[in-house]
Amino acid sequence: MHGTGTTPTTPRSVIVVGSGPTGLLLAGDLATAGVPVTVLEKRPHRTSNLTRAFVVHARTLEQLDARGLADELEAIGHPLRRLRLFGGLDIDLGTLRSRFRHLLVVPQYEVEKVLERRAVEAGAEFRYETEVTGLTQDAAGVTVEAEDREGRTRTWRAAYAVGADGLRSVVRDAVGLPFPGRSVIRSIVLADVRLAPEHADLVTADTVGGAFALVAPFGDGYHRVAAWRHGRDLPDDVPVDLEEVKEIARLALGDDFGMHDPRWLSRFHSDERQVPAYRVGRVLLAGDAAHVHSPAGGQGMNTGLQDAANLGWKLAQVLHGHAGPDLLDTYHRERHPVGRAVLRSSGGILRLAKARRPTAVALRAATAALAGLAGPVRRRVLGRITGIGYRYPAPRGAHPLTGARVPDLRLADGTRLHEALRGLRFVLITPAPLDPGPARADRLTTARWRSPRRTAVLVRPDGYVAWASDTATATDVERALTVHVGRADAPAPGRGGDAAQVYT
Template identity: 75%
Template sequence: MNGNDPARTVIVVGSGPTGLLLAGDLATAGVPVTVVEKRPSGISNLSRAFVLHARTLEQFDARGLADELEAVGRPLDRLRLYDRLTLDLGTLPSRFRHLLVVPQYEVEKVLLRRAREAGADVRYETEMTALSQDADGVTVDVTGPGGERGRLRAAYVVGADGMRSSVRTAVGLPFPGRSVIRSVVLADVRLAEQPGTLLTVNAVGDAFAFIAPFGDGYHRVVGWHRGRNAPDDAPLDLDEIKEITRLALGRDFGMHDARWMSRFHSDERQAPAYRVGRVFLAGDAAHVHTPAGGQGMNTGLQDAANLSWKLVQVLGGHAPGSLLDTYQAERHPVGRTVLRSSGGIVRLAMAHRPWTLALRAALTAVLDHVGPVRRRAIGQVTGIGVRYPAPSGAHRATGARVPDVALAGGRRLHQALRGGRFVLITPEPYDDGGARGERLAVERWAGDRRTSVLVRPDGYVAWASDSAGRAGIEAALAAHVG
């Protein structure tokens, strides 16, 4: 058994970005957390994600990590989806008016270091083999290095173990959906010619290709051809990848020295529930979709940001267990929307029939000329437009994302959120007497706003009022912060 009090412990299965963000949040808040990962220690360069969107960068900023990632990534203020359809990110209502091109392994490096420094126990070469739960907790059987068997006990388990999630299987959840694209080819190559854009992507006729830099002299190439439907284990050589790239992009940029090549298929699937008792699913264990729009890793990281503070509140005795039900209520609809939007993008990118080509042209025209539609599309892809349901009668701001607003004294909201705190922003000075310790930061607006706002640790409005006095604020704090 693990040495921590099982009644306060969380086990995270999977050490990808979703699992590591969650583990770091929990450990930072003082919750004992064990990460179980069947892979050997070491960051793999085989991951497929390359993009951090604005809302995810805001979450990293609220953890003091965004500047470090910005230093190793490369910003791009336009996202090209296909043909002439380009989304201009320069008008985003965010500190991050761009997407950041950064390989997933760089994100994992930052998150792993943070989790370990906060005290998370990360166990590599350790595979979950069985899971059972009862009214008081969850028991996880594991096999460690050398075949050593063990047993862990925790209050809650989070499966962040990918599309083939063992946790999801153990709790009996189906993963309905289907394969959308088969025989997608990937390769890490050197290029004799550098592309003219940071992210190079296009679809022509029956071919699609995407090129992104690793930053170490290699580029990731992703390609697909409608006429090829080979199984994932079919032989693959560089000539095939070059041919697909030439068809889609007009040239192969002199690619050579492939250090890795593979095939995969892209699925659209979503678990019907993200919670079964004391077990939760997050990231690819809960939903998978096409890579169009670069939303996969970002959606998983937002899952983790939503769930972590709720587990902290419940395990700390500051909120009832029913708070955990809101994870399903808030994140499952977001996952469903991402499935639809990314699927729509890839289907239109692969359009070849006259009516689908006409639809793509019409959509491009609408996005180019209708501002509200364009802003909604950008908000969807970047995560900036996500808001959560609010109770009946709540203030209109409840459930909305709060930008990185200026606070009195020259501070920013994202700075105040660090440490996983709630942040109360008021027009007049307010002192709660320190009753909530490090769980609450009390701030004032830098300007003349008169609304009092309680911001959740994930940056969304928990409560707001245009006229609350001290009694109203106290009631809100008692209800949400405890």
């Protein structure tokens, strides 16, 4: 231990502030890649069912599958194969070009359980009841001050810090970033209730007139109900009673399903906000610390998890010396537009759902009819909601596949791409066998197409195309590997190394 004020050598490590889904996935990715990571969380370490997120979309399930976690959640969740919006638009998720042709209704705390277990098993360090009180950075690293459960101030030092600490992010405030936006919907009520026995596994959601309600099972005999009614604009601290919840459910769903025995009732409001920059020097923001959305479409938690999937491998590449720090600038360039698009799509759904004026109601009906009839429109809506429709920008002159999401295709040896990606690895898929040598074996898997396809494709650890060529020579492939995966003569990263150092 060193005394306060000591300036240590900056370790090649990361501090993650916040242990929600975004912080947990990021911590697990970093630890899996051999990057020492410390997670600081102000809350006690306990499992809570008082969470708002209930939907895991197809693209997030794909990312979890690439980490060996999706099947576990699939076993306890409830697949929903159709989406019904505005009471008239029925979208069949079976048309998704994904292994996961559904959305999964599963409580956020179940997602957190599997992500935390993975992070702990990979070696991530967790400090609970540790509230960050200050953060500064310099050319060599980041210093984070936090107060522990005994009221003592401790100081951590690391190469980078990531704020995944939510709407009221201390990290975002510390780097001086604004959080522009506004509240878009108030008085959303949440309730955990039991239903009549005949509705034991009910999963339903609908919008009728000026009312919306969603009902989803916890799996322990209780259901979560989220409901909202036009014109009922009350502050968050106004108590909720069961009769209010039942009334909105009857309006939106035509039935209250015998709701009884509530164990928890709450009211909240929803904002639409986004920071102008996801990176400030050695500090990065992810999840709700970077963007918050309306609950329409269930995209909030999913977008944060996609942030983490994009950022983790990039931090690992930089800290292991396989890429320069400018790789981290691509995190903002790729994820900020997605966050903005989610703001627009979730906000658009919400505004159409809230429509009351005759012209707005007519627009809603026309939108539902168009999306229901026009295949391209329906696919675009579905791609945005589920996350599989996004791609990242590519350099001018790049192959058309560059930046595209790669589906979970079967490889020549019978394995799946998502299996090959496990361990935060790049995957090189070529028409013929290719041996790039042992130097990159820690971070690169080679595979062949199962079909007679002639394109060589390098898939990033997050499942998007880094590089592709229809006429690549061995020299072209080596050049691409050097640019994206790192030099063949670069030292392999060790497991562990310098942890984020703490000084009391």
